[in-house]
Amino acid sequence: MAKIIPTNTRSKKDVVVVAAAALFREKGYPATSMRHIAESLSVEAPSLYNHIDSKKELLELICMRVADEFITNLKQVEATGLTPLEKIERIMRFHIRMMMRDHLSVHVAEHEWRHLEEPAYDRFKTLRNSYRKRVAGILEAGIAENQIAKVDPQVTILTIISAINGIDAWQHSAKNIDAETLEENILSILLNGLSASGSKN
Amino acid sequence: MAKIIPTNTRSKKDVVVVAAAALFREKGYPATSMRHIAESLSVEAPSLYNHIDSKKELLELICMRVADEFITNLKQVEATGLTPLEKIERIMRFHIRMMMRDHLSVHVAEHEWRHLEEPAYDRFKTLRNSYRKRVAGILEAGIAENQIAKVDPQVTILTIISAINGIDAWQHSAKNIDAETLEENILSILLNGLSASGSKN
DNA sequence: CCTACCGATCGGTAGG
């Protein structure tokens, strides 16, 4: 019988990656040792190397998978015939939902990617810059047709992305905020602003 | 002659703290070694201990000074007779300007404080929670008098703070964004939203 | 300010 897919191997590797993501999120990549990861899986550190090659591979897998998901979504949104503002809303909703579904990995990709080593560092940075430029392009199109307020696209993209990334701090919040409240509130603030009048000056 | 103020000692300590802030910002606290800090000052690592007691003291000094500045400003704003929305705007402008003036320390306080050890960890966390609760209180007052849109104060405070914190990424941006553009754009988005209509639904 | 050095911990390998 031909060995087609090493199911067990892949699944155990994923278990290690998930454990690593939780610890990278909690302590940061440099402060997380292979011994910590091993302990959280109730094995000894050297055993991890049966499933992965190195500590940095764990970070690479997490960051690249997140980057792929964001870019895949962006491509889908770009392919629609939606208006620029509708596209921006779709992109924001996707980002928020990614945050809800897998905030550990998204946070790690956002905050720990600087610890990637070449060539992964450069690959990730290029993907990230490309994503931001393309979203900025949508903003510019919306501004050109007076659908989006006259804002600096560079500053706006930074504001939107960091506003959404930052909300994963809701985890530590005493009261549980439900997913829908979170999503509708962030969208309301970013699209309509805090001011009750909602007027432009 | 009485030795009144050990000017040299304090000033050298500050030099070490500033160098540490730059490296904590660049590499993160755990990935920054005392040898890195020493090297950036062209001395050997053990020499640093003539001016400071430990690595963790450096982080504590940075985090506590930032916390103090934010809370001092909040107290001043609370003591005015401004409307809630005006208070929120003042708080946001102060935060943005802190970011421009000392983004290294503000970033370190925001992202590295989790590496503080007790009792500093708990002290900082308490200050941070208190700050957020008091700003949330201003938001609630503004909502109650229909000056601020009906948003969840918890989610809003998270959104505002992380939106502003995140913009220190402008440093790595190719084009230099001037301070005023940055401040007015972020305020415009958070107060009036992205939508050109600026209408509420 | 330096050299010399400490015990602890790191990522990872050898070998089974």
Place this chain on the structure above:
DNA sequence: CCTACCGATCGGTAGG
């Protein structure tokens, strides 16, 4: 999956 162990690096001290 384990035990045993490696060279490198860590924060910090002794002593001058």
